[in-house]
Amino acid sequence: MLIDVELNKVTKSFGKDRGIYDINIEVERNTKTLLLGPNGAGKTTILYLIYGILRPDSGYIKILGREPNIEMRKNDVYMLEELLIFIERATVREFIDFVKSLRYFNDQLFDLIDTFNINTNLKVYQLSSGLRRLLKISLALSSGAKVLLLDEPTSNLDIDNSKKVFSLIQQYDGTVIFASHDPEAINAAESIVHIRNGKLEYTEKRNKN
Numbered sequence: 779m780l781i782d783v784e785l786n787k788v789t790k791s792f793g794k795d796r797g798i799y800d801i802n803i804e805v806e807r808n809t810k811t812l813l814l815g816p817n818g819a820g821k822t823t824i825l826y827l828i829y830g831i832l833r834p835d836s837g838y839i840k841i842l843g844r845e846p847n848i849e850m851r852k853n854d855v856y857m858l859e860e861l862l863i864f865i866e867r868a869t870v871r872e873f874i875d876f877v878k879s880l881r882y883f884n885d886q887l888f889d890l891i892d893t894f895n896i897n898t899n900l901k902v903y904q905l906s907s908g909l910r911r912l913l914k915i916s917l918a919l920s921s922g923a924k925v926l927l928l929d930e931p932t933s934n935l936d937i938d939n940s941k942k943v944f945s946l947i948q949q950y951d952g953t954v955i956f957a958s959h960d961p962e963a964i965n966a967a968e969s970i971v972h973i974r975n976g977k978l979e980y981t982e983k984r985n986k987n
């Protein structure tokens with residue numbers, strides 16, 4: 779059994795009763811793991827720790843056998859985050875050409891953009907919040923990353939698009955860790971990590987369907 783992501787007794791505190799405490803998670807290669815829990819439970823904190831934006835106070839994290847580092851973020855690990863800056867005045871096509879000059883994205887990108895009916899001739903500022911999200915998701919799913927980290931991938935999406943996104947997550951050729959409140963998310967997950975008040979309550983294994 780190959781473990782792609784390991785959190786071992788990880789604590790990250792932001793003050794009293796804020797943060798995550800003594801978290802142990804093992805994510806097997808190519809599995810889809812859902813982080814599930816109410817607002818403020820600690821899901822985003824866990825994703826940021828795995829990605830290496832935050833560092834733990836104690837315990838350790840291993841991703842693809844090493845500590846989170848800059849090198850892996852260039853190729854092997856991709857996080858769908860709000861930080862991706864859209865260039866509002868560019869067309870979608872120009873924006874994609876620019877992003878492709880910064881990092882590798884595979885040919886699936888344009889198929890996904892088609893699937894989600896994103897018109898690449900539109901200016902980025904003309905995209906609705908849902909279409910922006912779908913553009914980010916298209917980039918994530920075509921990143922070729924061995925490990926994908928997705929924080930609330932379907933926020934702002936309608937039911938049809940949410941279903942499409944979860945189905946694509948399920949089919950992704952790699953390891954995916956995603957946080958979501960969306961009930962549809964459960965169907966895409968083989969493993970559900972229940973988080974509450976910064977603590978891991980239990981991990982549930984589901985059959986691949």
Ligand SMILES: Nc1ncnc2c1ncn2[C@@H]1O[C@H](COP(=O)(O)OP(=O)(O)OP(=O)(O)O)[C@@H](O)[C@H]1O
Pocket residue numbers: 792795796797798815816817818819820821822823824
């Ligand atoms: N930079 C920070 N400074 C202070 N407190 C923080 C910081 N980041 C997170 N927290 C606190 O840590 C706890 C976990 O937050 P986190 O955002 O990880 O939860 P979440 O499960 O992702 O919630 P949501 O579903 O609302 O996104 C919360 O109590 C939050 O207020």
